[in-house]
Amino acid sequence: MIWELIAGAAVVTFAIKAAGPVALTGRELPARLAGVIVLLAPALLAALVVTQVLADGDRLAVGAKTVGVAASGFVVWRTGSIVGCLVVAAAVTAGLRAL
């Protein structure tokens, strides 16, 4: 069954990633769609952040990662450094887990 699963998962993922680029072939999007897309980034990014730092599977949960990512947000807000922010996120999270 594992090979059927791998093949099925590959086909489904390929189709999902291909759908947008294949369906929208123009260089310019319709104005209304373009307006939505500018706002898609904050919506999706915020959802990715909260589901990764405030949830564990289907439970809401806070932990070391919550604190590490919050600290990294402060760093990027104050310094604008993406690399600094990633280092702080991993270091604070690892440090808290080591306690």
Place this chain on the structure above:
Amino acid sequence: MSGPPAGTAADETPGARLRAGALAGIPFGIASFALATSFGVVAHDAGISGVAATVMSAIVFAGASQFATIAIIVSGGSLGAAIVTTALVNSRFLPMGVAFAPAFTGGRLKRALQGQAIVDASWGLAARGDGTFDRWLLFGSTAVQYGTWVAGTAAGAFGGSLLGDTDRFGFDAIYPAFFLALLIGELRHGRALGVAALGAAIALVLVPFAPVGLPVLLASLAALVGLHWRRDA
């Protein structure tokens, strides 16, 4: 390298943008390797051969969905349930692909293949902040993560976890930290704050009830709501 590399000048050559993308992708490549070794170990413990786990990473290449499908199989779920779970967890790539579409070129097959390079961190890196995207940054960043994802899976599946429990390095905090950094950049536009808050609220409210993956997909509806705010403003 401070500030998002998405600021790379559009007039630089594709080769230069590809290299900039690869360089910016290195932290995610490292995180990806650590997560992939965990995946390889989890797959091994679930009774999946090293070859199968490595092939899965090479042709599915979508980390969260791979963990989720293995979890479904281990808990006795059906093949259909596992594939539906893959679709749900990866459903966020649909709006991401729609947003990225104008940046791709060529016929349908070529566009479909270029779309395969869309993964979360690269999508964020390639965003210019005005709704447009740089495909060469995407390709460069994804190439690094693809290599480390497949290599990490093989290392974990065949060699066990060389690093022990990779959670102790805190690498799993790198992705959400990056998304938060991009989000903070986005919030300089006024309307984005409301959309981000609504997107986060939608996702959190759905987490306890909806299957994994659906909360992030449905959070994209916040963008549609935000469009109406603009018209009313």
